[in-house]
Amino acid sequence: MEKRVVFRHRWLPYALLAPQLAITIVFFLWPASQALWQSMLIQDAFGLSVRFVWFDNFTYLFNSREYLNSIRVTAIFSVGVTVLGLAVALLLAAVADHVIKGALAYKTLLIWPYAVAPAIAGVLWLFLFNPSVGIVAWWLGGAGITWNHQINGNQAMQLVIFAAAWKQISYNFLFFLAGMQAIPRSLIEAAAIDCAGPVKRFFTIIFPLLSPTTFFLLVVNIVYAFFDTFGIIHAVTRGGPAQATNIMVYKVYSDGFIGLNLGSSAAQSVILMAIVITLTVVQFRFIERRVQYG
Amino acid sequence: MAEVTVTDIVKNFGKVEVLKKVSVRIEDGELLVILGPSGCGKSTLLRIIAGLETATSGDVHIGERLVNDLEPAERDIAMVFQNYALYPHMSVRQNMAYGLKNLGTPKPIIEQRVAEAAKILGLADLLDRKPRQLSGGQRQRVAMGRAIVREPKAFLFDEPLSNLDAKLRVQMRHEIRELQNRLKTTGIFVTHDQVEAMTLGDRLMVLNAGVVEQIGAPFEVYSRPASLFVAEFIGSPAMNLLDGDIDQDGRKVAFGGTHLPLGQPLTNHAGRRVRVGLRPEHLGEAVAGSTATADPTPGALDVLIEWIELLGADTVAHGRLQDGQVVTVRLPGDHLVQTGDRLAVVLAPANLHLFDPQTGTRLEHTA
Missing domain, CATH: 3.40.50.300 (P-loop containing nucleotide triphosphate hydrolases)
Incomplete structure (x- = not known):
């Protein structure tokens, strides 16, 4: 039977929706439409003249080596952050699920990094890995690795991936742990009697049953890697060295607000939006089908 | 296997x-x-x-x-x-x-x-x-x-x-x-x-x-x-457990205003205070239609019915013995009794269970 609430007044449902709609319109639809419009304009640096150029900004971008590099960098970065963040969180959750003594302390400590703002997290890692004063850089030096992410693009990429993943691990951990604790104990016991060792149990029982959580986190983490990591990039590398960590969202900012190329910046944000929408649709269409909702 | x-x-x-x-x-x-x-x-x-x-x-x-x-x-x-x-x-x-x-x-x-x-x-x-x-x-x-x-x-x-x-x-x-x-x-x-x-x-x-x-x-x-x-745990309704005393010669047990003969004499427990166990389903009416008689049947328990549960197949009657101890009797479903009736109830000596009130263990005849 269908459950449906019928409102007596015609305006009441609209009034109830109004606050959310207002927020969506003011903070999403309006800026998004402005970005769409601006992506087809070219302004001079002082904003004295504006020219409508159709899709010239986009054509220019896809012919620009810098922008193609930024797409590549974003792909590496977001895959790195998502995979590392999910894998480490899953491992920690699996281990924390087994611990009984002092479980609360472990869990609290593991959740802490989530309370740290991205820029602060970035600065934290920056200090640790600073080539001249960072303690980790010093240890690495002792181990024969010359660490200088200010010169070495690969190292810069590794550093921002670590910093961004580290921050997200707590969030992922929390969801994975909750997901694991929702799995009835007797299922694990049944599997233990059915001759499955801990590792096999994890891959044949726990992981498949966690798939709704994993799927949700996959979507959240990719969106995080695409957008929310701005603060970390800004604090640690500012997209450098030599564009090595210039992810798309950072390039939107640096081209628009430092380079003052508003048209190109708007075009980039439109592309970014399109990519995230596509990724999310793809995830829902193709990955969700394999998800077990129990 | x-x-x-x-x-x-x-x-x-x-x-x-x-x-x-x-x-x-x-x-x-x-x-x-x-x-x-x-x-x-x-x-x-x-x-x-x-x-x-x-x-x-x-x-x-x-x-x-x-x-x-x-x-x-x-x-x-x-x-x-x-x-x-x-x-x-x-x-x-x-x-x-x-x-x-x-x-x-x-x-x-x-x-x-x-x-x-x-x-x-x-x-x-x-x-x-x-x-x-x-x-x-x-x-x-x-x-x-x-x-x-x-x-x-x-x-x-x-x-x-x-x-x-x-x-x-x-x-x-x-x-x-x-x-x-x-x-x-x-x-x-x-x-x-x-x-x-x-x-x-x-x-x-x-x-x-x-x-x-x-x-x-x-x-x-x-x-x-x-x-x-x-x-107490096995059987439904649960077994009646009453206080009683074994006679000096160990052949009868006294409780509820009457003496019942034991299936086996318990000479080694003569004179002891015991818990007497009677299953409700082992209690039966002494003589058909003898309810409300002033003179109780000898050797039978005199039960004053206080409340009744009609279960269809059975009738479970709850009442008191002469000394005030509570007892439950299970009767056939077609057996009509009412609150306030007096019932003369008997049971076979073999169905009498005796327990040590302190340790809770079953008392048996030991030679």
Whole structure:
């Protein structure tokens, strides 16, 4: 039977929706439409003249080596952050699920990094890995690795991936742990009697049953890697060295607000939006089908 | 197939002693029912046998093997859980095949065993369904199927019927019994339901607060309860337990304003204060239609009826004896009595149970 609430007044449902709609319109639809419009304009640096150029900004971008590099960098970065963040969180959750003594302390400590703002997290890692004063850089030096992410693009990429993943691990951990604790104990016991060792149990029982959580986190983490990591990039590398960590969202900012190329910046944000929408649709269409909702 | 031996099992959870030196030997092919109220330690005992819990001290043998330090997987047992614990992301077929697959059994053998078990349990048409598409009874059968395909040394059942409705429970009880007779696998069945215990078990073990009160065939436990606890726990309505005294010559027991002869003289307990146990179903009316007579039948109990439960098949009458002790009598359903009636009640001396009021143990004639 269908459950449906019928409102007596015609305006009441609209009034109830109004606050959310207002927020969506003011903070999403309006800026998004402005970005769409601006992506087809070219302004001079002082904003004295504006020219409508159709899709010239986009054509220019896809012919620009810098922008193609930024797409590549974003792909590496977001895959790195998502995979590392999910894998480490899953491992920690699996281990924390087994611990009984002092479980609360472990869990609290593991959740802490989530309370740290991205820029602060970035600065934290920056200090640790600073080539001249960072303690980790010093240890690495002792181990024969010359660490200088200010010169070495690969190292810069590794550093921002670590910093961004580290921050997200707590969030992922929390969801994975909750997901694991929702799995009835007797299922694990049944599997233990059915001759499955801990590792096999994890891959044949726990992981498949966690798939709704994993799927949700996959979507959240990719969106995080695409957008929310701005603060970390800004604090640690500012997209450098030599564009090595210039992810798309950072390039939107640096081209628009430092380079003052508003048209190109708007075009980039439109592309970014399109990519995230596509990724999310793809995830829902193709990955969700394999998800077990129990 | 193998016998399971439990020796002096002690289990402490922190300071709480859950099992206090429990020992029992389950013969090859036998079905032992562990019965007790919730919290008596029966599930803990089962989980120790399964290897899901470690005993504080004591030994578990399955067959000739000491299994104390073996993982559940290495003990060659199968368990049916209260909530069935089916793997929700696997089909019925995969659920049943999971254990065998983990053992590395060749595919054709797995398929053959699954098909066989499905046939026995009437699951053949459901093999490709997921657990959530099954009814409670079907899930129960899949859980059984998962246990039998493994062909283990012993089946462990942890209150597997308690989530089913009454009708289905009777049916599944029957099916489990049939299956057990057919497969002749050693089984241990934990329940708090005495009807389940009486009907399923070859033998019954009554557990109370971590102590074995009695082990015996169901009828033996019913007819000769070894302690006050067992006497009260087995049987419905519960056994009447009254205060009484044994005569000086040990041949009669006095309670409720009358003297009843003992089945066997208890000369060694002569003159003692005892608890007298009378089952409501063993009490019968002395002479038909003799209600409301002023003069009680000699040797009968005079019961003043206070309230009645009409159950259809039976009438359960609750009343008081002359000395004020409360007593319950079970009468045939067509027997019409009313509140305020006096009933003269008799019972066969063999159905009289006597217990030590301090220790709770059954008093028997000892030569």
